[in-house]
Amino acid sequence: MAELFIADIEQGIDRFDYAGPIVERTKHRAGLVKIATGGSGITDRARRVFEAAAMTHCKTGAPILTHCEQGEEAPAQAALLKEHGVDLSHVVLSHTDRKPDPVYHREVLSTGVCVEYDSCFRWPGWADGGIPETESNPSLDLLVELIDEFPNQIMLGMDAARPAYWKSYGGEPGLNFLLTTFTEMMKARGLSEEQWQRIFIANPASTYDFRASFCG
Numbered sequence: 001m002a003e004l005f006i007a008d009i010e011q012g013i014d015r016f017d018y019a020g021p022i023v024e025r026t027k028h029r030a031g032l033v034k035i036a037t038g039g040s041g042i043t044d045r046a047r048r049v050f051e052a053a054a055m056t057h058c059k060t061g062a063p064i065l066t067h068c069e070q071g072e073e074a075p076a077q078a079a080l081l082k083e084h085g086v087d088l089s090h091v092v093l094s095h096t097d098r099k100p101d102p103v104y105h106r107e108v109l110s111t112g113v114c115v116e117y118d119s120c121f122r123w124p125g126w127a128d129g130g131i132p133e134t135e136s137n138p139s140l141d142l143l144v145e146l147i148d149e150f151p152n153q154i155m156l157g158m159d160a161a162r163p164a165y166w167k168s169y170g171g172e173p174g175l176n177f178l179l180t181t182f183t184e185m186m187k188a189r190g191l192s193e194e195q196w197q198r199i200f201i202a203n204p205a206s207t208y209d210f211r212a213s214f215c216g
Contacts, residue, residue, distance in 0.1 A: 001052035002059070005033055009060045032063045032208060039069030042076055050077070054084035058215030063090040063208045065116075071099030078111040085215035088112040092207055095119065095159065100138035102145050109150045114207045117143060118157035120182055121165075121173045137185070143199075144189045151195065155203050156182070 004018065012025035033053045037046050053064055064086065068074050074093045082088055089112055096108060097117035108115060120139035147154055156178050160166070167174035173181065178200075186196065 001049065002055035005030075005052060005056040006059055009033075009056065009062050030062070032065050033057065034065045034067070036067035037069060037073045037077060039072050042073065042080060047080065050080050051084055054081055054086045057081075057086050057090070057211075058084075061090075061210035063092070063210070065092045065094060068093050068095050068098075071096045071104075074099075074104075074108045074113075074115075075111065078108065078113045082111070087211055087215075089114070090207060090209070090211055092116050092155065094157065097139040097142055098122075100142055102142060105142055105146060106149070109146065109153050112153075114153045114155060114203065116155045116157045118159040120156070121158075121160070121177055140182070140185055140189060143186070144191065147191065147195055147199075151198055152203055152206070154199060155207070156199055 007025070008014070008030040010029070013028050013030055015024040015026050016022060033056050035046075035049050035053045037043075042050070056062060057064055064081065066077050068077065074096050077093060078088060078091065081091055091113045092115070093108065093113055094116040095118060096105065096115045097119045105115070117139045120137060123137055123139070143154060143156075158165075158175055158178060160175060160177075162171075163169040164171040165173065165175070167176075183196065
């Protein structure tokens with residue numbers, strides 16, 4: 001698996017996505033390694049995939065993005081990658097805000113990984129793109145509480161792959177939600193322009209960069 005991941009990064013992604021006996025490399029090279037756990041603990045299969053991702057990172061310096069099912073297993077993911085030599089400052093754990101417990105998030109962020117909060121429009125009362133006057137937004141609450149402690153480790157995303165979320169298909173809240181509605185909410189909660197720049201620009205730029213020095 002590591003050899004295939006490395007080839008995707010150094011040579012080009014297979015046109016057929018490894019679906020058949022023929023491999024035809026395209027000119028498009030992968031910019032990160034995406035891996036996942038399914039919410040039922042790190043299985044033997046997932047462990048092998050994480051180890052392959054770590055080997056790829058150590059060979060190429062590629063950043064790693066993980067899927068945390070319902071925000072679970074983030075500490076275990078970080079520990080496994082660190083065990084195999086990964087620089088955790090180039091690891092992003094996504095969907096972690098689906099478990100909106102500040103204690104849990106401090107445990108995760110204290111490992112040195114970065115997190116992507118991407119559920120800001122999914123909470124009850126927010127799914128239709130509206131802005132409830134009385135309901136809090138757990139993703140925003142986490143961001144406000146933790147940004148001063150971990151200014152370089154928090155990013156935002158839109159886990160919005162369905163057309164029902166896209167305004168061009170008549171959906172809500174639209175892919176510009178973070179840069180419009182949510183940005184105004186962030187400002188109303190006291191986040192500064194400097195913090196906005198870190199969340200949207202500086203943190204992704206540094207985290208998704210290829211490491212200058214690889215694992216020993």
